[in-house]
Amino acid sequence: MLSQEMLSSALQSAPDAIVIVDASGRILFANRQLLALLGYEYDEVRGQAIEMLLPERFRPRHLGHRSEYAENARVRPMGVDLDLFALAKDGREVPVEISLSPIEDAGRLLVAAALRDVTERKKIQTELRDAREAAERANQAKSRFLATASHDLRQPLQALALLNGTLRRVVQEPDAREALAHQAQAIEAMSKLLNALLDISKLESGAVRPDPTDFAMAALFEEMRNEFASLAEAKGLELRISAPSGLVHSDRSLVGQILRNLVSNAIKYTRHGFVELRALMHSSAMHIEVIDSGVGIAPDQLPYIYDEFYQVGVATNAFREGYGLGLSIVARLVRLLGLHLAVRSELGRGSTFDLELPLGSGTTITPAASPVAAQAVDRQAAAPQVLLVDDDPGVRSATTMLLKVEGYRVVSASSLQEAVERLAEMPGVDLLVTDYHLQNGSTGLDVINAVRTTAGEGLKAVLVTGDTSSTIRGLPSDERIRLASKPIDADELLGLIKALLAS
Numbered sequence: 331m332l333s334q335e336m337l338s339s340a341l342q343s344a345p346d347a348i349v350i351v352d353a354s355g356r357i358l359f360a361n362r363q364l365l366a367l368l369g370y371e372y373d374e375v376r377g378q379a380i381e382m383l384l385p386e387r388f389r390p391r392h393l394g395h396r397s398e399y400a401e402n403a404r405v406r407p408m409g410v411d412l413d414l415f416a417l418a419k420d421g422r423e424v425p426v427e428i429s430l431s432p433i434e435d436a437g438r439l440l441v442a443a444a445l446r447d448v449t450e451r452k453k454i455q456t457e458l459r460d461a462r463e464a465a466e467r468a469n470q471a472k473s474r475f476l477a478t479a480s481h482d483l484r485q486p487l488q489a490l491a492l493l494n495g496t497l498r499r500v501v502q503e504p505d506a507r508e509a510l511a512h513q514a515q516a517i518e519a520m521s522k523l524l525n526a527l528l529d530i531s532k533l534e535s536g537a538v539r540p541d542p543t544d545f546a547m548a549a550l551f552e553e554m555r556n557e558f559a560s561l562a563e564a565k566g567l568e569l570r571i572s573a574p575s576g577l578v579h580s581d582r583s584l585v586g587q588i589l590r591n592l593v594s595n596a597i598k599y600t601r602h603g604f605v606e607l608r609a610l611m612h613s614s615a616m617h618i619e620v621i622d623s624g625v626g627i628a629p630d631q632l633p634y635i636y637d638e639f640y641q642v643g644v645a646t647n648a649f650r651e652g653y654g655l656g657l658s659i660v661a662r663l664v665r666l667l668g669l670h671l672a673v674r675s676e677l678g679r680g681s682t683f684d685l686e687l688p689l690g691s692g693t694t695i696t697p698a699a700s701p702v703a704a705q706a707v708d709r710q711a712a713a714p715q716v717l718l719v720d721d722d723p724g725v726r727s728a729t730t731m732l733l734k735v736e737g738y739r740v741v742s743a744s745s746l747q748e749a750v751e752r753l754a755e756m757p758g759v760d761l762l763v764t765d766y767h768l769q770n771g772s773t774g775l776d777v778i779n780a781v782r783t784t785a786g787e788g789l790k791a792v793l794v795t796g797d798t799s800s801t802i803r804g805l806p807s808d809e810r811i812r813l814a815s816k817p818i819d820a821d822e823l824l825g826l827i828k829a830l831l832a833s
Contacts, residue, residue: 350442351443352441383417385423405430408428427445427446428444483524488794489727491817492820493731494510498511498820499820521817538584545577551573558594570607571606577689578688588663600622604621622681624680626675636658671684717741718763720765729742741759749781750784761791761830790811791810792827794814
């Protein structure tokens, strides 16, 4: 049997602060760790009520808790899910964890309380909480910045593109037309760089949230054919696309963005031969392969192809076709969607990018119908009347000039309210062109709904936006509405308008 002296020595050597009280709450023993923690001498606590070691606000409740514990004494933590504090001699409140243990001593009940100082842990928890809140605020600020940048940075480019399109239609002098052609190329390059940088920023900030559904890859393959056929033909390349059957499960819009970057990259790095987009079915996945007969990638360059601004075989400061951001965006999208992308390449013989997608089993999501081929406006008939709504004066003016040069009658407005007022003055409107984000929280959809109330539910509209968030991707499908992403060039905008008017 252990001696009293040995028990006392063991309690004094314990790593935690320990205090032992009797049934009335009187302190019988306190080890040196407790005295050091709270700054007392032994004689100052011995024989005193245990409540002296508690902050004043806890003492009334503790008397009741002490009585309850005496009736159901067992080993347990004290104050589960509560912040507990011990009161030091100098008035400091020390955050602690407390464990209670009953002790039988010659027929009487004693209670041992072990106190552990959790000051450092609380400090770390507070720092982590503050850091998490700061990170959330930073992410919210990033999201606000990106939303603003997506709209405000694209606005001047939108105006430039439309003004350039207008001038190309009215200027006849050869040198001036050549200058405008070069300007158009510069505007397109600026647009591509801005879009890529904003895409990367949105992915880095977490602003892009996947919305996985089951969808048919065949429709997405057809979109790739429509978008890249003329580009491949212009380079003398054969574009091979074999539409697959079956469904996959992922975010359709983001998968489309991955494929667009891969196919565009393949065409850019292929001087002659072919670019192929095909699908291979496996038991639980569909493998989408983008194959080219291009320049290929040396083994020592493969680790770097997903880095920003890295281009295969392009020296620093050399002329660059593109900016080396496409594969960086692809890598981020693949990680975001939890997919697997592999690459095989041989220098001088081409590359194969293999994207693995899980198979789907739900209902096929039918994509919005693509615009029909643009048809000419019948200039002999009365010119169609277009209601244009945009809160940016520069874009509104540039769009108005372009449409008038093309032969349309245009009535413009800067807000939802003004659009409704102008509509009341018009004998009729054939088409609505509206920006998505407008002042005072209004959206282009609000404009469309309001105008249709007067002009009829069959009114067709072009909805123009620089927003690429999930909000835009989730807009309800309406075959009478065409969605156009900023900066849209003059030819594309006019093509959408002609297609809608002709359908």
